[in-house]
Amino acid sequence: MPETAAPATVSQLLSRATGRLADAGCDTPRLDTELLLAEVLGVTRTGLYLAAPGTGLDDAQSGAFEALIARRVEREPVAYILGHREFRRISLAVDRRVLIPRPETELLVEVGLSLDRGARVVDVGTGSGAVALALKDERPDLDVSATDISADALAVARANAARLGLEVRFAEGELACGGVHDAVLANLPYVEPGSELAPEIARYEPAPAIWGGGPDGLDVVRRLVRTLAGTQLVGLEIGAGQAGAVAELLGAAGFRSVQRLSDLAGHERVLVGRR
Numbered sequence: 001m002p003e004t005a006a007p008a009t010v011s012q013l014l015s016r017a018t019g020r021l022a023d024a025g026c027d028t029p030r031l032d033t034e035l036l037l038a039e040v041l042g043v044t045r046t047g048l049y050l051a052a053p054g055t056g057l058d059d060a061q062s063g064a065f066e067a068l069i070a071r072r073v074e075r076e077p078v079a080y081i082l083g084h085r086e087f088r089r090i091s092l093a094v095d096r097r098v099l100i101p102r103p104e105t106e107l108l109v110e111v112g113l114s115l116d117r118g119a120r121v122v123d124v125g126t127g128s129g130a131v132a133l134a135l136k137d138e139r140p141d142l143d144v145s146a147t148d149i150s151a152d153a154l155a156v157a158r159a160n161a162a163r164l165g166l167e168v169r170f171a172e173g174e175l176a177c178g179g180v181h182d183a184v185l186a187n188l189p190y191v192e193p194g195s196e197l198a199p200e201i202a203r204y205e206p207a208p209a210i211w212g213g214g215p216d217g218l219d220v221v222r223r224l225v226r227t228l229a230g231t232q233l234v235g236l237e238i239g240a241g242q243a244g245a246v247a248e249l250l251g252a253a254g255f256r257s258v259q260r261l262s263d264l265a266g267h268e269r270v271l272v273g274r275r
């Protein structure tokens with residue numbers, strides 16, 4: 001009788017798939033492979049190593065893992081494959097309708113934490129709802145609203161709010177959609193035309209969430225700053241190298257103090273303007 005090949009083990013699958021993702025140009029092939037295999041097996045990443053690494057996967061598990069790795073080989077972001085991304089204390093459902101929240105955007109939430117009790121704050125261009133929902137989660141006393149021009153993005157944000165049980169008002173429309181706000185927090189599109197983007201971004205993330213317009217990518221930010229007459233505090237996420245230009249805009253709009261916050265790589269990524 002012919003012998004049937006033994007099913008591939010966890011450690012064999014990890015090392016083969018890591019090699020495939022490295023060849024495909026992924027930045028963190030081992031981490032990505034671990035996350036995808038852990039998803040298929042319904043365990044944590046540590047759980048992969050606690051379960052016997054020599055155990056084999058059944059056919060259904062092998063098929064499911066292969067399907068996820070094939071998507072990642074095409075450079076689909078891990079967060080879209082898994083369908084969620086962790087952001088501060090919450091987990092947000094994400095798909096191709098919204099930008100995947102980035103770690104540096106957590107700085108905007110920190111800006112919001114400094115607000116007075118009961119302050120009215122709007123998250124402009126909320127995407128998945130990341131800033132508004134993380135802030136409401138950590139400061140339930142704040143009156144938090146959020147806007148986006150994309151109806152698709154707002155559907156994702158509203159579903160996240162409902163699942164997390166967080167009370168945030170959402171509005172579809174341009175910039176802050178009018179209204180009176182003590183503070184405005186915004187991670188609007190700011191990428192300059194002609195910038196080279198990783199395939200994960202260029203192929204999968206929504207273009208209106210990326211390109212800011214104008215020769216320097218700052219058109220949307222400029223339009224927002226023009227609407228801030230009654231706002232006491234503004235927190236703006238910007239791209240590396242844009243801090244000087246945006247600080248000038250805020251100064252010209254009457255913000256007397258402009259503070260620059262840096263991300264973990266040391267790039268100035270959030271500007272905080274105060275009257």
Ligand SMILES: C[S@@+](CC[C@H](N)C(=O)[O-])C[C@H]1O[C@@H](n2cnc3c(N)ncnc32)[C@H](O)[C@@H]1O
Pocket residue numbers: 098099100101102105124125126127128129130131147148149150153173174175176186187188189190208209210220
């Ligand atoms: C860079 S994404 C940020 C999403 C989310 N704030 C985050 O940090 O994960 C920018 C978002 O702004 C929205 N947007 C773009 N132009 C806008 C405008 N003029 N008014 C309101 N929202 C806008 C896009 O649809 C997108 O969801």
